[in-house]
Amino acid sequence: MSHHIVKADTLCYSYPATDCGIHNISFSITHGESVALVGENGAGKSTLLHHLNGFLQPDSGSVSIGDYPITQKNLKAVRRSVGMVFQDPDDQLFMPTVLDDVCFGPLNLGLAPDSAKNAALHALERVGAAHLVDRPPYRLSGGEKRSVAIATVLAMSPDVLIMDEPSSNLDPRARQRLIKLLMSFKHTKIIATHDLDMAVDLCERTIVLHKGKITADGATLDIFQNDTLMNESGLIKPLRMQGCSICGQDPERAESP
Amino acid sequence: MTFLERNFLDIRNLDLMARGDSWPHRLDPRVKVLTTMIFIITVVSMDKYSISQLIPFAVFPVSLLAASGLPPGYFLKKILLVSPFALMVGLFNPLLDQTILLHIGSLGISGGWISLVSIMLRFTLTVGAALILIGITSFNGICLALEKFRVPKVFVVQLLFLYRYIFVLLDEASRMSRARSLRSLDIKGPGIKTFGSMAGNLLLRATGRAERIHLAMLCRGFDGNIHTMNSSSLYLKDILFLLGWTVVFYLLRTYNFPELIGNGVLNFT
Amino acid sequence: MHMADALISPAVGGTLWAATAGTMAYCCRKVKLEMDDRKVALMGVLGAFIFSAQMINFTIPATGSSGHLGGGMILAILLGPYAAFLVMASVLTVQALFFADGGLLALGCNIFNLAFFPCFIAYPFIYKKIVGKIPTEKRIFIASMLAAVVGLQLGALGVVIETVASGISELPFTTFLLLMQPIHLAIGIVEGLVTAAVVIFIWKARPDILRYSLEAKPLKGVMVRNVALGLLAVALVTGTALSWFASSRLDGLEWSIEGVTGSGELQEPDHGIHESLAAIQEKSAFLPDYGFKTNENEHGTAESESVTEAPAQWPAVDAGTSTAGLVGGLLTLLTAGCIGLLLRRKKTTV
Structure with missing residues (x-):
């Protein structure tokens, strides 16, 4: 198996009849790495994510998962090894009960109902949602929905976890729990997010997208401390790296003299 | 209400x-x-x-x-x-x-x-x-x-999906009509034209959601069959x-x- | 307007259930054959959309009263007739269960009235014909308007026929028809305006959504023939069932019981149809007959003295009308209440 588990090579895609899309995207992500994908709205994060799972076919360039480039033929294998957690859990939880939903993937993989159920229960336990088994998705809180959505993906035992805005719409505690949960995963992770504080917690590496192009790819803290880069990419520093406007303690001013 | x-x-x-x-x-x-x-x-x-x-x-x-x-x-x-x-x-x-x-x-x-x-x-x-x-x-x-x-599976699945998303769409619809009535300062419902664009917007969101759900289904290996755990x-x-x-x-x-x-x-x- | 269980007879309810189930099975097969796995989610969410949009009341111009969307036509335009029929049927099922709109036996009638006509008559023969291959705003407007009006007129006609054939309401055919059609003309115009507004909105914002359904080209010559044949079959079955029903003066349950035991007397259909027509025109003539036959039938099953006394009292069919009936009814109500209380108490102590 190759050392690089996700590899994009000069990826280009533009939406029909527009000039938005992504241009010349290249990166490679190794086993166990946790990468944040940041950028303003419309920077191309979702477009990029949709290529990693074969929803969109690139105009030119290629994406490989493990040793295989994504093609129509191996789409099923790719989708098995790449688990995608959607931004809105309501889109992901479409089955009548939590158990049905978490079983959906395993059953599609061809598991027998019993082993599918076991895989589902195991995944639910993993995210601390075992008690929600029989609930319908519309009777879950935002945080619970998110946990179950992650479980639906874990149940398929993917190698790579891709998440689109996992911390959006969560109350502070639920967000904290989510971050702890994600920290405990050993999977390769790609997390598209606006929550740069979470990126600091979870990802040692960050890729910055701006107008469909990669403007930076490197250590998370280095990137977030680079004011010009952040400004040009339309981003604002994580809160904890900004000075406190109330108590007046500004880390930068404190450093500068 | x-x-x-x-x-x-x-x-x-x-x-x-x-x-x-x-x-x-x-x-x-x-x-x-x-x-x-x-x-x-x-x-x-x-x-x-x-x-x-x-x-x-x-x-x-x-x-x-x-x-x-x-x-x-x-x-x-x-x-x-x-x-x-x-x-x-x-x-x-x-x-x-x-x-x-x-x-x-x-x-x-x-x-x-x-x-x-x-x-x-x-x-x-x-x-x-x-x-x-x-x-x-x-x-x-x-x-x-x-x-x-x-009863044919197609219809059973339709009922299940419908029921699941009633909860989401009713919520969206009520937020939308609340936003409208707050700005129109009347107690009556919208006129037909306003209703047309409200329903139209709701419909656009609904189709967008359907597309995302379809992606989420594909993502988990959906091949056209819904397996229900029906073992009563x-x-x-x-x-x-x-x-x-x-x-x-x-x-x-x-x-x-x-x-x-x-x-x-x-x-x- | 929804039919209610209380207004239909088992024969009518059963016939329309059969017609609806048949159409549903046909549509399920068609949708499955299309093999479009996008449709699973799309149908579900659009159903939820119609369900929600129906609950936004809007103001009807000039009258100040409020109306709401029906939606069958919008679904047909977006999904094609087969999928639209199933979606509409699912919406009506949920409404029948949760809001008691109509009822479970009348569900067959309601699906037929509110889904079959818009999807299989108004959409293919009116909307598609007018809009043609290149839709324009004006064409969409006229097409939605006409299709909605025709769909609702047919639906209202369905309600009238089903009600009159059931014979629970005393409303004669023509009176009920004259009452229902004009009301539904007004409702249809409003439905048409709203349908047009929504469809035009979508056509302007995302023409690809409409194009997708047009490209699906679900209606071919074969299909029209199938629908026509289906309708003919339904009409025949309904006609025969109703004439048996009317001629033997047995209600559906007894009719089916006798059908099973093989002791039912079947009269010539000609006679039956004639009689049912006569019955509609001249209800006073059929009342005593009705009573007599019912009692005759009761003789067979119930040989208790008190019931054998009943024929003498009738035209007042039975009971409900006699003092004994009133006293007994009150006692039964009381008993039912007591049972309820007892069960409840038992439950709380357990």
Whole structure:
């Protein structure tokens, strides 16, 4: 198996009849790495994510998962090894009960109902949602929905976890729990997010997208401390790296003299 | 509260009730659906002037209601709320059918009034039974029962998806109409044009959501088949419930118990 | 307007159930054959959309009263007739269960009235014909308007026929028809305006959504023939069932019981149809007959003295009308109440 588990090579895609899309995207992500994908709205994060799972076919360039480039033929294998957690859990939880939903993937993989159920229960336990088994998705809180959505993906035992805005719409505690949960995963992770504080917690590496192009790819803290880069990419520093406007303690001013 | 919010609350209430835990709740959905259907057909098959013979049928909804611990007032209110159509059509009966069928003292009561009362009784019984069915059976359970009854999978899946997304779309729709009414400073609903673009926007969001759901399904290996975990089995109590009630309905349909009792009482005194 | 269980007879309810179930099975097969896995989610969510949009009340111009969307036509335009029929049927099912709109036996009638006509008559023969291959705003407007009006007129006609054939309401055919059609003309115009508004909105914002459904080309010559044949079959079945029903004066349940035991007497259909027509025109003539036959039938099953006395009292069919019936009815109500209380008490102590 190759050392690089996700590899994009000069990826280009533009939406029909527009000039938005992504241009010349290249990166490679190794086993166990946790990468944040940041950028303003419309920077191309979702477009990029949709290529990693074969929803969109690139105009030119290629994406490989493990040793295989994504093609129509191996789409099923790719989708098995790449688990995608959607931004809105309501889109992901479409089955009548939590158990049905978490079983959906395993059953599609061809598991027998019993082993599918076991895989589902195991995944639910993993995210601390075992008690929600029989609930319908519309009777879950935002945080619970998110946990179950992650479980639906874990149940398929993917190698790579891709998440689109996992911390959006969560109350502070639920967000904290989510971050702890994600920290405990050993999977390769790609997390598209606006929550740069979470990126600091979870990802040692960050890729910055701006107008469909990669403007930076490197250590998370280095990137977030680079004011010009952040400004040009339309981003604002994580809160904890900004000075406190109330108590007046500004880390930068404190450093500068 | 708007019409929409009221209905939304209503669905949520019934959905919550159906998650209760009592012996009617625990019965297999199949026997509940079947028994309710038999009940409704039996009630509807009664003669159009029957009143007294219809009354004992109340034993079915009343005992289910009591045994399941659901609030009777809630169901009565719901039945009253939907009664206008039956009442409206039924009200023509007294005008059109004036054959005197019954004399109480010097007062003659026409067939029309009797059949109107009969219609309202049927209405209460059939609507009550249907509402109680959903109060003691989860919608999911009903869908799985339908699947077992060989209703095509396409339709069962449609019902499940519909029900799942009613909760999401009703929420979106109520947020949208709240936002509209806050800015239009009136108590009335939107005009047709505004409604058109509200519904249009809602529809666009709905199709967008459908696309994302489809992606999420593909992502988890969807190949056109939805596998449901449908492994319920019938127990003796389920069979007994079905058979017992069927016999009761048959007896109630065949013999006019109230009249028998009434005769007995009158003869005795 | 929804039919209610209380207003239909088992024969009518059963016939329309059969017609609806048949159409549903056909549509399920068609949708499955299309093999479009996008449709699973799309149908579900659009159903939820119609369900929600129906609950936004809007103000009807000039009258100040409020109306709501029906939606069958919008679904047909977006999904094609087969999928639209199933979606509409699912919406009506949920409404029948949760809001007691109509009822479970009348569900067959309601699906037929509110889904079949818009999807299989108004959409293919009116909407598609007018809009043609290149839609324009004006064409969409006229097409939605006409299709909605025709769909609702047919639906209202369905309600009238089903009600009159059931014989629970006393409303004569013509009176009911004259009452229903004009009301539904007004409702249809409003439905048409709203449908047009929504469809035009979508056509302007995302023409691809409309194009997708147009490209699906679900209607071919074969299909129209199938629908026509289906309708003919339904009409035949309904006609026969109703004439048996009317001629033997047995209600559906007894009719089916006798059908099983083989003792039912079947009269010539000609006679039956004639009689049912006569019955509609001259209800006073059929009342005594009705009573007599019912009692005759009761003789067979119930041989208790009190019931054998009944024929003498009737035209007042039975019971409900006699003092004994009133006394007994009250007692039964009381008993039912007591049973309820007992069960409840038992439950709380357990």
